Amino acid sequence: MSAGLRLGSWSVRGATGLLAVFVFLQIPPAAGASNLLADPGFESGSLVIGPQFGAIPSSVGFWTARDNPPAPPRLVDPPMPVHSGFWAAEIDTRTATYGEILIQDFATTFASYVWVFWVYPVEGYNAAEILYNWDRGVTGSGVITTRMDYGPAELILRAWDTTASFPPLPTGGWHEVKVVANTCSLVQDLYVDGVLVGSVRATGGGSPAGMATVVFGDTGNIAKHGLFYYDDESFEEFDCAAPTPCPLSHGFWKNHASDWPTEPDSRAAADRRQAERGERVRARSGGDDNRRRRRCARRVRGETAVPRSAVVVRRSRDGRSRGRAGRVQQWGSHAGL
Ligand SMILES: [Ca+2]
Numbered sequence: 001m002s003a004g005l006r007l008g009s010w011s012v013r014g015a016t017g018l019l020a021v022f023v024f025l026q027i028p029p030a031a032g033a034s035n036l037l038a039d040p041g042f043e044s045g046s047l048v049i050g051p052q053f054g055a056i057p058s059s060v061g062f063w064t065a066r067d068n069p070p071a072p073p074r075l076v077d078p079p080m081p082v083h084s085g086f087w088a089a090e091i092d093t094r095t096a097t098y099g100e101i102l103i104q105d106f107a108t109t110f111a112s113y114v115w116v117f118w119v120y121p122v123e124g125y126n127a128a129e130i131l132y133n134w135d136r137g138v139t140g141s142g143v144i145t146t147r148m149d150y151g152p153a154e155l156i157l158r159a160w161d162t163t164a165s166f167p168p169l170p171t172g173g174w175h176e177v178k179v180v181a182n183t184c185s186l187v188q189d190l191y192v193d194g195v196l197v198g199s200v201r202a203t204g205g206g207s208p209a210g211m212a213t214v215v216f217g218d219t220g221n222i223a224k225h226g227l228f229y230y231d232d233e234s235f236e237e238f239d240c241a242a243p244t245p246c247p248l249s250h251g252f253w254k255n256h257a258s259d260w261p262t263e264p265d266s267r268a269a270a271d272r273r274q275a276e277r278g279e280r281v282r283a284r285s286g287g288d289d290n291r292r293r294r295r296c297a298r299r300v301r302g303e304t305a306v307p308r309s310a311v312v313v314r315r316s317r318d319g320r321s322r323g324r325a326g327r328v329q330q331w332g333s334h335a336g337l
């Protein structure tokens with residue numbers, strides 16, 4: 001995963017890629033069909049330890065950690081931090097020289113996804129990423145589609161070829177981190193604890209579907225120095241081009257106004273809008289029949305219609321105004337005031 005260290009060679013457009021920061025919405029985006037990660041909460045109690053250097057064998061269907069004597073990554077149970085169940089994974093490189101990583105490989109069909117993981121930062125720095133066609137750590141090559149580097153000062157989110165900076169994850173507690181990566185719009189939305197904190201629009205680099213790897217820990221086999229716990233990981237893919245009634249969330253449209261589809265200004269559309277306006281007018285007045293009956297009743301009683309905008313002014317017994325009391329009904333009479 002030295003690819004992550006070569007971040008500077010990518011096109012970094014943090015300022016222009018940052019679409020919206022601190023937009024506090026509580027509406028999570030729609031999730032995909034199923035979790036492609038096996039043993040998402042480490043409840044098998046099994047963590048395969050791979051070689052400290054060189055290629056890491058395939059890890060489809062289980063979690064693998066790169067060895068790091070004398071204290072490689074491990075699974076922990078209470079009283080150590082566990083988000084749910086009995087087990088969580090620990091990355092502790094506070095005094096380490098070489099990096100630690102926790103990985104799992106999985107096959108994908110679509111390139112868009114919803115990635116969720118729970119992390120408990122204690123101190124220091126760590127990273128998490130999704131990459132495709134990884135070379136198993138020999139040279140670190142691979143196609144990174146999402147990457148997060150987090151520490152005390154900030155959380156840097158990379159979405160394909162673009163990065164942006166966000167506030168750091170608070171330490172001392174569990175946090176749900178969610179990324180919705182949509183290859184149709186080339187936008188990745190970042191949620192922390194259910195709140196949309198911002199979006200990054202990439203200029204390119206949409207991921208290829210196929211074999212992918214999720215990684216937590218360090219990159220380039222160099223210790224970033226930190227203590228972090230992970231639990232309840234999820235990767236759900238979706239077809240962003242599939243015709244669905246509401247493929248994107250309310251939160252997405254609120255923050256991507258420029259993506260709103262426009263309706264062709266055709267004759268049929270104009271006629272439809274005119275018909276809708278007529279329906280609204282009829283609904284407010286009770287319909288044509290009611291309006292006709294009221295008009296006839298006024299003529300019989302000799303009343304005079306009051307303009308719709310007239311305002312009733314309540315007055316006290318000494319004649320002074322007591323302020324607006326409300327609008328008269330559309331067809332009220334002078335005699336009734
Ligand atoms: Ca667990």
Ligand SMILES: [Ca+2]
Nearest residue numbers: 071072073092
């Ligand atoms: Ca360690």
